[in-house]
Amino acid sequence: MAKVKPFEEFAERYELWFEKHYYTYLSELNAVRKAVPEGKGIEIGAGSGRFAAPLKIKYGVEPSLKMAKIARKRGVYILRGTAEYLPVKSCTFDFALFVTTICFVDDIKKSFEEAFRILKPEGKIITGFIDKNSPLGIFYQQNKDKNPFYRYAEFFSTEEVVEFLKRAGFKNFKFFQTVFDLPDRIDKVQTVKNGYGEGSFVVVSAEK
Template sequence: MSTVAPFEEHTDRYDGWFEDHEHAYRSELAALDRLVPATGHGVEIGVGTGRFAAPLGIQVGLDPSRKMLERARERGIDVVQGVAEALPFANGTFDTALLVTTICFVDDVAQTFSEAARILDPDGALVIGFIDANSPVGRIYREKQEQNPFYRDATFVTTAELVEALRTAGFGDLTFVQTIYEWPGEIDEPEPVESGYGEGSFVGIEATL
């Protein structure tokens, strides 16, 4: 999570996306709400401005960007500056670890999952939300990523790649949900949330140890 500059320089643009694409945002929230436990102590890794942590009841947020953390704090999140590959938390601290549209920005996916496993309670869950690289939206993002200050240095991944990395990190049971079937800017009402993956561009995975 070393590419901090765009998030420091374009914080308003980042946060404004959620208002400009409200129905897409609400669809993603609904998908993740199916996977994030309603109780327990949670952390969002790559919390950004807290757009997901706050409504999903996640109490703690970690991010390398100071300006992002300031926004997350305003949304009631307890914030910590840091990176996904070296989490500043003790073993077994959390019941839930959440990563939303963050996995494409980490420097080391395997180390990120290893660290997530370390800070989770043995009965805890890792929940990931991301745009699949092979999905319609993912392909457009990749084609246009040089034009986007946030995605310019991103590495988009497929669901299959994440499944393999999760298995390697010791995660066993996996549950999948999906949504976003149109280009986000063209969605005029919340999209349905379905089980599985392969059709929706936004995929949610709940992984347990």
């Protein structure tokens, strides 16, 4: 089962995080924006539309009813479903976006295989996540029991994500990174750098 419970119970708290950590959010958004190509896109695990809406991604897949309701108010057309079983025809989209989604899926391998299926030839997958070996990734893992969301999460390293993507058939990798401090300490938009290994938030782009 998709890890929907905390997003149903704490939807308001989820939204407040983005207000409280606004500059962290904008930094992550900028990193994702660098990787998102032109064309018809879909966000998988769209949540409340915090990324899809400003990136002008019209479609999303989301299992949480409360998250889907908020995303629809932001103008995102939401399909109910999970990353492992996308309610989408094969070879439909130019790109598929995952943002802090992979740590909540039940099967990352199946999720990436499904993304591969729905992408057109040479379509791109963009995956944004907190690297488990980064300062923020370590902090979240050490404090999992204190957070209603991350207690359900499974974190991955960038190397692990790349390996799963390769197994699903993806190639031609590009990397971007940002968030170089803990969110409570960030008081301005942070830079986005190429590569990975410094920033806690990593965006991996790959091609079908």
